[in-house]
Structures are given as C-alpha cells and as structure tokens.
Amino acid sequence: MAQYEKIKARYNAGANAPDFLFLTRSAYGGVMRFRKADGYMSTPCGAHKPIHFGTFGRRVDEWAERVRGAEFFHREFGESLDRAKEGDVVYCDPPYSHSQAILYGAQGFSQDDLFKKIEQAKARGVFVALSLDGSKKSGAQNCDYDIPTCLFERDAVVNCGRSMLKRFRMSGQTLEAEVVTDRLLLTH
Known part of the structure; x- marks a missing residue:
C-alpha cells in the first residue's frame, strides 16, 4: 500500500x-479516476492482488505482436468517427450509462451525439462496433437505450460474468445475483 501511494504521488x-502502467494494474477495480480540473489521479490501491510482473510481461509481449501495424488514437469520439474512411473499423466503448457514468466523469456524455456520428460514418462505409450495458442483476434488469432503427445490423449479447464493480464492493459474497451482460452492436 505504501509503495502504491509513493508511485501514485510520483505519477501525479x-x-x-x-x-501509469503500474497504476493501471493496481488501482481499485482496475478503474483509474482523474480529476477534471488538474488531471490528478485519485484512485486508491485495489482490494485485489495485482497481476504478477512475469505474467504481465508475457501479456504485453503477446499483445505487442497482435497489434503490430495497428494505429491507436486518443481523441474525442466525434473526431475519430469523422476521420474514419471507407473500410476503416472504429470500436466505440462509451461510458455505460446504466452503471459507469459517474465513475468516468461522463455525466455530460450524449449517446444521441454518438449515434449521429456512427450513422454518418456508416454512410461512408466505415465499420463501427459499439459496446453498451446489456443487463444487470443476472438478467432481472435490462439496460434499455433509444437506438435509432436500422443503424446496427447485428446485436450480440456478451456474458461478462459477475459484476466487477460489485465484486470489489461486496467482498466475500458469491454474487450469483450480480451477473452482467454487455451488448455488442455492429453496423455491418
């Protein structure tokens, strides 16, 4: 814990x-929070055991091979979708409005704006994949969205297992009632 705080202070x-890499692997729930005003990273050390450095090293090497030649960009979603050309693939992973909006400071995020940009990109021949909340409480609560008709060709349900957020908050419980699903929507 003391070493984590030392590294967090040095990063800030x-x-x-x-x-940054160490903090992403050790932060509470694997979710890093930054103050909007000054970028200060405030997330405490997680309740989980961080990944062993040897295992992490092997994963980094494997992913480096898998993404060789790929280009990654960090920018506003609208700019990425506007720049995408025919045949490009854009993966959108917005804040999940049913479970995560408060965590990522995304209270001002507009799904309607995202859907409009996806529609424009699709019209240019861009392939878009979008992930959203599917269900919570082991299917007892569906996460509904007002998705424009005919925007997506496929809508797949992805079983994510037990809720990551609940797992850390409810330590020691089995969480059978906390299975969540995501939705993966594809424009083509």
Missing part, C-alpha cells in the same frame, strides 16, 4: 509511462 508530480 509528473506523468510517466512506467508509473
């Missing part, structure tokens, strides 16, 4: 890749 004093 001057953002750097090695500290």
Whole structure:
C-alpha cells in the first residue's frame, strides 16, 4: 500500500509511462479516476492482488505482436468517427450509462451525439462496433437505450460474468445475483 501511494504521488508530480502502467494494474477495480480540473489521479490501491510482473510481461509481449501495424488514437469520439474512411473499423466503448457514468466523469456524455456520428460514418462505409450495458442483476434488469432503427445490423449479447464493480464492493459474497451482460452492436 505504501509503495502504491509513493508511485501514485510520483505519477501525479509528473506523468510517466512506467508509473501509469503500474497504476493501471493496481488501482481499485482496475478503474483509474482523474480529476477534471488538474488531471490528478485519485484512485486508491485495489482490494485485489495485482497481476504478477512475469505474467504481465508475457501479456504485453503477446499483445505487442497482435497489434503490430495497428494505429491507436486518443481523441474525442466525434473526431475519430469523422476521420474514419471507407473500410476503416472504429470500436466505440462509451461510458455505460446504466452503471459507469459517474465513475468516468461522463455525466455530460450524449449517446444521441454518438449515434449521429456512427450513422454518418456508416454512410461512408466505415465499420463501427459499439459496446453498451446489456443487463444487470443476472438478467432481472435490462439496460434499455433509444437506438435509432436500422443503424446496427447485428446485436450480440456478451456474458461478462459477475459484476466487477460489485465484486470489489461486496467482498466475500458469491454474487450469483450480480451477473452482467454487455451488448455488442455492429453496423455491418
């Protein structure tokens, strides 16, 4: 815990890749929170056991091979969708409005704006994949969205297992009633 706080303080004093990587693997729930005003990372150390450095190293090497030649961009979703050309693939993973909006400071996020941009990109021949909440409480609560008709060709349900957020909050419980699903919507 003391080492985590030391690394977090060093990162907040001057953002750097090695500290950021450590924090992403050790932060509570694997979810890092940054203050909007100044970028300060405030997430405490997680209740889980961080991944072993050897295992992490192997995963990094494997992913480096898998994404060789790919380009990644960090920018507003609208800009990415506007820049996408015919044949490009854009994966959208917006804040899940039924479970995560408060975590990521996305209270001002507009799904209607996202759907409009996806529609424009689809018209240009861009392939778009969008993930959203599907259900919570082991299917007892469906997460409904006002999705424009004919925007997506496929809508697949992805079983995510037990809720990550509930798992950390309800330590020691089996969480059978907390199975969640996501939806993967595809434009083509």
